[in-house]
Amino acid sequence: GENVEQHPSTLSVQEGDSAVIKCTYSDSASNYFPWYKQELGKGPQLIIDIRSNVGEKKDQRIAVTLNKTAKHFSLHITETQPEDSAVYFCAATPYNQGGKLIFGQGTELSVKP
Amino acid sequence: DTEVTQTPKHLVMGMTNKKSLKCEQHMGHRAMYWYKQKAKKPPELMFVYSYEKLSINESVPSRFSPECPNSSLLNLHLHALQPEDSALYLCASSQDVTYTGELFFGEGSRLTVL
Numbered sequence: 001g002e003n004v005e006q007h008p009s010t011l012s013v014q015e016g017d018s019a020v021i022k023c024t025y026s027d028s029a030s031n032y033f034p035w036y037k038q039e040l041g042k043g044p045q046l047i048i049d050i051r052s053n054v055g056e057k058k059d060q061r062i063a064v065t066l067n068k069t070a071k072h073f074s075l076h077i078t079e080t081q082p083e084d085s086a087v088y089f090c091a092a093t094p095y096n097q098g099g100k101l102i103f104g105q106g107t108e109l110s111v112k113p
Numbered sequence: 114d115t116e117v118t119q120t121p122k123h124l125v126m127g128m129t130n131k132k133s134l135k136c137e138q139h140m141g142h143r144a145m146y147w148y149k150q151k152a153k154k155p156p157e158l159m160f161v162y163s164y165e166k167l168s169i170n171e172s173v174p175s176r177f178s179p180e181c182p183n184s185s186l187l188n189l190h191l192h193a194l195q196p197e198d199s200a201l202y203l204c205a206s207s208q209d210v211t212y213t214g215e216l217f218f219g220e221g222s223r224l225t226v227l
Contacts, residue, residue: 034215043117043203043218044156089155099144099210100169103155 002027002094006104013080014112021107023090024072032093033066033073034101039086047088048075080111116140117219119204125225128194134222136187136204142217144210145187147179148203150221156203162187163210194226 003026013019025033031052036044050057050064050073057064061080066073077084087108091101117138126132136145143164148156161169162181176198178190187204201221208214 032214036218041220043205043220045218046215049215097210099146099161099207099216100158101156101216103157106153106155 002030002092002102004090004092004102004104006090006107008107009105010108010110012110012112015080015082017080019075019077019080019084019109019111021075021088021090021109022072023074023092023104024070025092025102026071027092027094028068028071029095030092030102031095033064034091034093035064035075036089036091036103037086038089038106044089077109080109082111082113085109085111117204117206117217119202119219119222121222122220123223123225125227126191126194127227128196130194131190131192133191134189134202134204134224136189136219137185138206138217139185140206140217141184142206142208143184144207145181146205146207146216147177147187147189148205148218150201150203152200156218160189161210168210191224194224196226199224199226 006023034049037047038044061078063076087106090104120135145162147159150156159173160179165181180188203221204219205216
């Protein structure tokens with residue numbers, strides 16, 4: 001079955017710096033890769049996603065890149081702000097198993113003012 | 114309305130109690146999910162309902178019993194739980210299981226089993 005590895009487990013940056021979180025997946029048939037942000041005491045919230053037919057996607061300060069050959073995808077946050085502090089999870093959906101998200105272990109991002 | 118509402122937010126129960134967690138969505142979604150999340154860990158899938166029918170049970174112990182009374186409601190009945198079942202229980206919904214897209218999560222029910 002699908003397995004998703006996520007690094008680093010913790011990341012501390014200064015406000016205004018960039019943050020990069022990386023994930024690898026094992027199932028080459030996986031075709032959907034969302035990123036979720038989970039703030040303390042809340043449920044995960046989708047911040048950006050990418051499908052296997054796209055190499056890069058950007059939404060304001062957030063971007064995701066996908067390398068299907070290497071089976072890895074990354075989240076890039078530019079101009080970080082204190083409100084970006086949260087736990088970020090990458091995930092993969094195996095082909096034909098819509099809704100069955102396989103999550104990475106999470107990255108706790110801390111943005112220091 | 115893009116909300117998934119879960120009640121209660123907090124629940125404390127003894128090992129002999131019977132309780133239920135409730136989840137509601139009004140987005141017209143036909144797939145609903147229960148996830149379990151332990152502290153500092155990712156959510157783990159427990160059950161998937163598609164068009165009100167159970168489609169995935171990730172080998173969850175029978176002391177957890179899901180129910181989908183209609184397309185907007187999802188319940189999780191709890192009985193004879195163990196202290197290790199203490200966790201955040203997240204409900205989620207999506208358009209349907211054949212559509213690979215966003216899952217909308219509720220804020221969770223934090224369960225403590227004494």
